[in-house]
Amino acid sequence: MYQVQSKEVNCRVCGKSVLENAYHCPHCSVGAPGIQSRCPKCKSENYVYHKYGYAFMRALLATCICGPLGPIFGFVGYNRTECICLSCNQGWFPYQKDELLGPFNTFVGEEGKMSRKFKKIPASISAQL
Ligand SMILES: [Zn+2]
Ligand SMILES: [Zn+2]
Incomplete structure:
Protein backbone atom coordinates (compact mmCIF):
# COMPACT_ATOMS: atom_id res chain seq x y z
CA MET A 1 0.00 0.00 0.00
CA TYR A 2 1.33 3.37 -0.98
CA GLN A 3 1.14 5.99 1.71
CA VAL A 4 1.91 9.63 1.28
CA GLN A 5 3.79 10.83 4.31
CA SER A 6 4.60 14.35 3.26
CA LYS A 7 1.59 15.57 1.35
CA GLU A 8 1.35 19.35 1.32
CA VAL A 9 -1.89 21.07 2.24
CA ASN A 10 -2.82 24.62 3.07
CA CYS A 11 -2.74 25.63 6.72
CA ARG A 12 -6.28 25.96 8.06
CA VAL A 13 -5.45 29.31 9.62
CA CYS A 14 -2.85 31.18 7.56
CA GLY A 15 -3.35 29.31 4.28
CA LYS A 16 0.35 28.75 3.67
CA SER A 17 1.61 25.40 2.50
CA VAL A 18 2.32 22.93 5.31
CA LEU A 19 2.80 19.17 5.57
CA GLU A 20 -0.50 17.43 6.12
CA ASN A 21 0.83 15.50 9.11
CA ALA A 22 2.61 18.47 10.70
CA TYR A 23 1.93 18.98 14.39
CA HIS A 24 2.34 22.71 14.13
CA CYS A 25 2.33 25.20 11.29
CA PRO A 26 5.87 26.55 10.75
CA HIS A 27 4.41 29.92 9.68
CA CYS A 28 1.74 30.74 12.27
CA SER A 29 2.44 27.89 14.77
CA VAL A 30 -1.19 26.81 14.98
CA GLY A 31 -1.64 23.17 16.06
CA ALA A 32 -2.70 20.46 13.57
CA PRO A 33 -2.69 22.81 10.54
CA GLY A 34 -3.71 20.01 8.15
ZN1 LIG B 1 -0.34 28.57 9.49
ZN1 LIG C 1 -12.87 22.65 23.56
Missing part, protein backbone atom coordinates in the same frame (compact mmCIF):
# COMPACT_ATOMS: atom_id res chain seq x y z
CA ILE A 35 -6.83 18.91 10.01
CA GLN A 36 -10.06 20.76 9.39
CA SER A 37 -12.11 20.22 12.51
CA ARG A 38 -13.16 21.91 15.71
CA CYS A 39 -13.78 21.00 19.31
CA PRO A 40 -17.11 19.16 19.66
CA LYS A 41 -17.51 20.61 23.14
CA CYS A 42 -16.61 24.30 23.03
CA LYS A 43 -16.34 24.73 19.22
CA SER A 44 -12.81 26.04 19.60
CA GLU A 45 -10.51 25.78 16.62
CA ASN A 46 -7.47 25.94 18.84
CA TYR A 47 -6.34 22.32 18.97
CA VAL A 48 -3.45 19.95 18.42
CA TYR A 49 -3.41 16.31 17.41
CA HIS A 50 -1.55 13.14 18.23
CA LYS A 51 -1.62 9.55 17.14
CA TYR A 52 -3.79 7.33 19.25
CA GLY A 53 -1.55 4.40 20.14
CA TYR A 54 -2.14 0.80 21.05
CA ALA A 55 -4.55 0.56 23.96
CA PHE A 56 -2.74 -1.69 26.40
CA MET A 57 -5.30 -1.46 29.16
CA ARG A 58 -8.16 -2.28 26.82
CA ALA A 59 -6.24 -5.25 25.43
CA LEU A 60 -5.59 -6.50 28.93
CA LEU A 61 -9.21 -6.09 29.92
CA ALA A 62 -10.44 -7.77 26.75
CA THR A 63 -8.03 -10.65 27.33
CA CYS A 64 -9.62 -11.27 30.73
CA ILE A 65 -13.11 -11.25 29.24
CA CYS A 66 -12.61 -12.79 25.80
CA GLY A 67 -9.52 -14.96 26.29
CA PRO A 68 -6.62 -15.21 23.84
CA LEU A 69 -8.33 -13.06 21.23
CA GLY A 70 -8.29 -10.10 23.62
CA PRO A 71 -5.15 -8.40 22.30
CA ILE A 72 -6.93 -7.76 19.00
CA PHE A 73 -9.21 -5.30 20.76
CA GLY A 74 -6.22 -3.24 21.74
CA PHE A 75 -5.80 -2.39 18.08
CA VAL A 76 -9.23 -0.86 17.75
CA GLY A 77 -8.53 2.77 17.02
CA TYR A 78 -4.82 2.06 16.70
CA ASN A 79 -2.93 4.85 15.03
CA ARG A 80 -6.02 6.99 14.66
CA THR A 81 -5.64 10.71 14.66
CA GLU A 82 -6.98 12.19 17.86
CA CYS A 83 -7.41 15.93 18.29
CA ILE A 84 -7.13 17.65 21.64
CA CYS A 85 -8.73 21.00 22.33
CA LEU A 86 -6.33 23.52 23.88
CA SER A 87 -9.21 25.45 25.42
CA CYS A 88 -11.05 22.72 27.32
CA ASN A 89 -8.75 19.67 26.85
CA GLN A 90 -11.52 17.62 25.24
CA GLY A 91 -10.23 14.95 22.89
CA TRP A 92 -11.97 13.82 19.73
CA PHE A 93 -11.48 11.84 16.55
CA PRO A 94 -11.92 14.05 13.50
CA TYR A 95 -13.97 12.34 10.81
CA GLN A 96 -12.30 10.97 7.76
CA LYS A 97 -14.00 11.53 4.43
CA ASP A 98 -15.23 7.93 4.09
CA GLU A 99 -16.76 8.01 7.55
CA LEU A 100 -18.83 11.02 6.63
CA LEU A 101 -20.43 8.94 3.90
CA GLY A 102 -21.20 6.09 6.26
CA PRO A 103 -24.64 4.88 7.33
CA PHE A 104 -24.50 6.77 10.60
CA ASN A 105 -23.92 10.19 9.16
CA THR A 106 -27.16 11.47 10.64
CA PHE A 107 -25.50 11.26 14.03
CA VAL A 108 -22.27 12.97 13.14
CA GLY A 109 -21.43 16.61 13.24
CA GLU A 110 -18.52 18.19 11.46
CA GLU A 111 -16.54 18.13 14.67
CA GLY A 112 -16.06 14.40 14.95
CA LYS A 113 -16.52 11.84 17.66
CA MET A 114 -15.73 12.85 21.23
CA SER A 115 -13.20 10.52 22.79
CA ARG A 116 -12.05 11.55 26.23
CA LYS A 117 -11.21 14.50 28.37
CA PHE A 118 -7.53 15.13 28.93
CA LYS A 119 -6.24 16.30 32.29
CA LYS A 120 -3.34 17.85 30.48
CA ILE A 121 -1.92 17.89 26.99
CA PRO A 122 0.32 14.80 26.50
CA ALA A 123 3.99 15.60 26.92
CA SER A 124 4.78 14.37 23.42
CA ILE A 125 2.72 17.25 22.05
CA SER A 126 3.48 20.02 24.52
CA ALA A 127 7.19 19.40 23.92
CA GLN A 128 6.62 20.58 20.35
CA LEU A 129 4.73 23.72 21.24
Whole structure:
Protein backbone atom coordinates (compact mmCIF):
# COMPACT_ATOMS: atom_id res chain seq x y z
CA MET A 1 0.00 0.00 0.00
CA TYR A 2 1.33 3.37 -0.98
CA GLN A 3 1.14 5.99 1.71
CA VAL A 4 1.91 9.63 1.28
CA GLN A 5 3.79 10.83 4.31
CA SER A 6 4.60 14.35 3.26
CA LYS A 7 1.59 15.57 1.35
CA GLU A 8 1.35 19.35 1.32
CA VAL A 9 -1.89 21.07 2.24
CA ASN A 10 -2.82 24.62 3.07
CA CYS A 11 -2.74 25.63 6.72
CA ARG A 12 -6.28 25.96 8.06
CA VAL A 13 -5.45 29.31 9.62
CA CYS A 14 -2.85 31.18 7.56
CA GLY A 15 -3.35 29.31 4.28
CA LYS A 16 0.35 28.75 3.67
CA SER A 17 1.61 25.40 2.50
CA VAL A 18 2.32 22.93 5.31
CA LEU A 19 2.80 19.17 5.57
CA GLU A 20 -0.50 17.43 6.12
CA ASN A 21 0.83 15.50 9.11
CA ALA A 22 2.61 18.47 10.70
CA TYR A 23 1.93 18.98 14.39
CA HIS A 24 2.34 22.71 14.13
CA CYS A 25 2.33 25.20 11.29
CA PRO A 26 5.87 26.55 10.75
CA HIS A 27 4.41 29.92 9.68
CA CYS A 28 1.74 30.74 12.27
CA SER A 29 2.44 27.89 14.77
CA VAL A 30 -1.19 26.81 14.98
CA GLY A 31 -1.64 23.17 16.06
CA ALA A 32 -2.70 20.46 13.57
CA PRO A 33 -2.69 22.81 10.54
CA GLY A 34 -3.71 20.01 8.15
CA ILE A 35 -6.83 18.91 10.01
CA GLN A 36 -10.06 20.76 9.39
CA SER A 37 -12.11 20.22 12.51
CA ARG A 38 -13.16 21.91 15.71
CA CYS A 39 -13.78 21.00 19.31
CA PRO A 40 -17.11 19.16 19.66
CA LYS A 41 -17.51 20.61 23.14
CA CYS A 42 -16.61 24.30 23.03
CA LYS A 43 -16.34 24.73 19.22
CA SER A 44 -12.81 26.04 19.60
CA GLU A 45 -10.51 25.78 16.62
CA ASN A 46 -7.47 25.94 18.84
CA TYR A 47 -6.34 22.32 18.97
CA VAL A 48 -3.45 19.95 18.42
CA TYR A 49 -3.41 16.31 17.41
CA HIS A 50 -1.55 13.14 18.23
CA LYS A 51 -1.62 9.55 17.14
CA TYR A 52 -3.79 7.33 19.25
CA GLY A 53 -1.55 4.40 20.14
CA TYR A 54 -2.14 0.80 21.05
CA ALA A 55 -4.55 0.56 23.96
CA PHE A 56 -2.74 -1.69 26.40
CA MET A 57 -5.30 -1.46 29.16
CA ARG A 58 -8.16 -2.28 26.82
CA ALA A 59 -6.24 -5.25 25.43
CA LEU A 60 -5.59 -6.50 28.93
CA LEU A 61 -9.21 -6.09 29.92
CA ALA A 62 -10.44 -7.77 26.75
CA THR A 63 -8.03 -10.65 27.33
CA CYS A 64 -9.62 -11.27 30.73
CA ILE A 65 -13.11 -11.25 29.24
CA CYS A 66 -12.61 -12.79 25.80
CA GLY A 67 -9.52 -14.96 26.29
CA PRO A 68 -6.62 -15.21 23.84
CA LEU A 69 -8.33 -13.06 21.23
CA GLY A 70 -8.29 -10.10 23.62
CA PRO A 71 -5.15 -8.40 22.30
CA ILE A 72 -6.93 -7.76 19.00
CA PHE A 73 -9.21 -5.30 20.76
CA GLY A 74 -6.22 -3.24 21.74
CA PHE A 75 -5.80 -2.39 18.08
CA VAL A 76 -9.23 -0.86 17.75
CA GLY A 77 -8.53 2.77 17.02
CA TYR A 78 -4.82 2.06 16.70
CA ASN A 79 -2.93 4.85 15.03
CA ARG A 80 -6.02 6.99 14.66
CA THR A 81 -5.64 10.71 14.66
CA GLU A 82 -6.98 12.19 17.86
CA CYS A 83 -7.41 15.93 18.29
CA ILE A 84 -7.13 17.65 21.64
CA CYS A 85 -8.73 21.00 22.33
CA LEU A 86 -6.33 23.52 23.88
CA SER A 87 -9.21 25.45 25.42
CA CYS A 88 -11.05 22.72 27.32
CA ASN A 89 -8.75 19.67 26.85
CA GLN A 90 -11.52 17.62 25.24
CA GLY A 91 -10.23 14.95 22.89
CA TRP A 92 -11.97 13.82 19.73
CA PHE A 93 -11.48 11.84 16.55
CA PRO A 94 -11.92 14.05 13.50
CA TYR A 95 -13.97 12.34 10.81
CA GLN A 96 -12.30 10.97 7.76
CA LYS A 97 -14.00 11.53 4.43
CA ASP A 98 -15.23 7.93 4.09
CA GLU A 99 -16.76 8.01 7.55
CA LEU A 100 -18.83 11.02 6.63
CA LEU A 101 -20.43 8.94 3.90
CA GLY A 102 -21.20 6.09 6.26
CA PRO A 103 -24.64 4.88 7.33
CA PHE A 104 -24.50 6.77 10.60
CA ASN A 105 -23.92 10.19 9.16
CA THR A 106 -27.16 11.47 10.64
CA PHE A 107 -25.50 11.26 14.03
CA VAL A 108 -22.27 12.97 13.14
CA GLY A 109 -21.43 16.61 13.24
CA GLU A 110 -18.52 18.19 11.46
CA GLU A 111 -16.54 18.13 14.67
CA GLY A 112 -16.06 14.40 14.95
CA LYS A 113 -16.52 11.84 17.66
CA MET A 114 -15.73 12.85 21.23
CA SER A 115 -13.20 10.52 22.79
CA ARG A 116 -12.05 11.55 26.23
CA LYS A 117 -11.21 14.50 28.37
CA PHE A 118 -7.53 15.13 28.93
CA LYS A 119 -6.24 16.30 32.29
CA LYS A 120 -3.34 17.85 30.48
CA ILE A 121 -1.92 17.89 26.99
CA PRO A 122 0.32 14.80 26.50
CA ALA A 123 3.99 15.60 26.92
CA SER A 124 4.78 14.37 23.42
CA ILE A 125 2.72 17.25 22.05
CA SER A 126 3.48 20.02 24.52
CA ALA A 127 7.19 19.40 23.92
CA GLN A 128 6.62 20.58 20.35
CA LEU A 129 4.73 23.72 21.24
ZN1 LIG B 1 -0.34 28.57 9.49
ZN1 LIG C 1 -12.87 22.65 23.56
